[in-house]
Amino acid sequence: MGEHAAIAALTANLKAVGDDCAVLPMDATYDMVLTSDPLIENVHFTAEATPEQIGHKAVCRVLSDFAAMGAEPQYLLINVVAPPEQNFQTLEKIYEGISKVRKRFDVDLVGGDLAQGPALELHVFGVGRVPKGTALLRSGAKPGDLIYVTGPLGGAQKSGKHLAFEPRLEWGNALRESGLVTSMMDISDGLATDLRHILKASNVGAEIFSEQIPKNGTLEEALYDGEDFELLFTGPDIGKENPAATQWLGKITDRPEELLLDGAPLAGKAFEHFRS
């Protein structure tokens, strides 16, 4: 059973699951936006990552979730787990990486814990807000919408982008403010997998075109590699009005969950963190 199936089975009684963040009522002006992401040694990073990169990636994964909703991150709490023999200087440098990126995006670190465990892990929890009723969900794509992505895809593991990516907070906010976007998410598991989440949530299909997908390497990499953390979104033809929109790469159709590449069905090939 893969990660998504296991989470679905275990969280059948949850509210608001399925988007990058949970969106909850706060007051008359704002909705509250909540998310959490783990970063685990030998799963999300290896010994090649520098301590600063580990801190950067842990925080930026959460910031990217906020970007994907068009939301503003405000507060972070971070649980750090480290083996008893963990070098203290390494921990300090991880916190420096955290500190640098949270300051740049004006997010306060307000709590967390440091505990002993068998591997190095960071669990980052984020709290933010979005003007009431305006969060961009996965569920709003409509037949006829075009499909966009904020940057070229593929090879993020090979190139090191997965450790150094920039969360697309400004673009996420601008896209929400444009009022044109019908659905949005960030690309963590690859275009082919993540687009299917939008199709399922919106009960629509899509046809994408290999020549129009912005790529860092091969088509295969652009379709199936994960961890680009670019924004994937749908909406009408917004042309040159929005700086975040690269060339559109496909169209939403009215055939639920059917995904075509250049007219032929596209095989699924998801990267899953958890298999049992």
Next chain:
Amino acid sequence: MGEHAAIAALTANLKAVGDDCAVLPMDATYDMVLTSDPLIENVHFTAEATPEQIGHKAVCRVLSDFAAMGAEPQYLLINVVAPPEQNFQTLEKIYEGISKVRKRFDVDLVGGDLAQGPALELHVFGVGRVPKGTALLRSGAKPGDLIYVTGPLGGAQKSGKHLAFEPRLEWGNALRESGLVTSMMDISDGLATDLRHILKASNVGAEIFSEQIPKNGTLEEALYDGEDFELLFTGPDIGKENPAATQWLGKITDRPEELLLDGAPLAGKAFEHFRS
């Protein structure tokens, strides 16, 4: 370097650190209250704990943090880390334990993640609220205040209380509403250690009396065992007005950080999760 020193060194630039939860401005009526707690195999529980107890304890540690501020928990996010070979039925039972206790206290589970890692871990993040400006902190104890605890202390590991304790949310709320309490926290590291946190934050001292400490076993256990998750608080002599108040066990003095037991200095002996 122990847990508290390491956290202090690493979080020197944080705001609002030191209390059981971070308290942050939300709107004109409420402050936002945030906390996180890890629960790690072979650190916070062993193979003797049932899966339901693991889920219960993970959530109740966080609920106890809210109780300690007199705050109301609203939302939880839970990151679960499990080895690839983890039995799926065990995970289901952990979620059942989570579900049972969060429903009883009317708290919504709104998100989280399931990831692969070397040991079983639960990272619980909690979001709640408290009427603006009324959160009970560690820093308000005044010379002449009496010291109270909501229940007998010691032996929580031996008795299994550490897996089955009830978070004192009702009493925390009632104590806040009484307007009489000057400082409060929950007892996770033992009376001797946790009282010192109040003394430090409030810049006061204390004298406690062995005969008046409510005990489950020996005096030594009542002073130094952790994980009772009772509320420790200070205030004037509230006598029989408050159901949460057992007999007072000591008095706050004007001698900063001096802790006396029956007139003699009390040795420190903290349980620390993290040593390097």
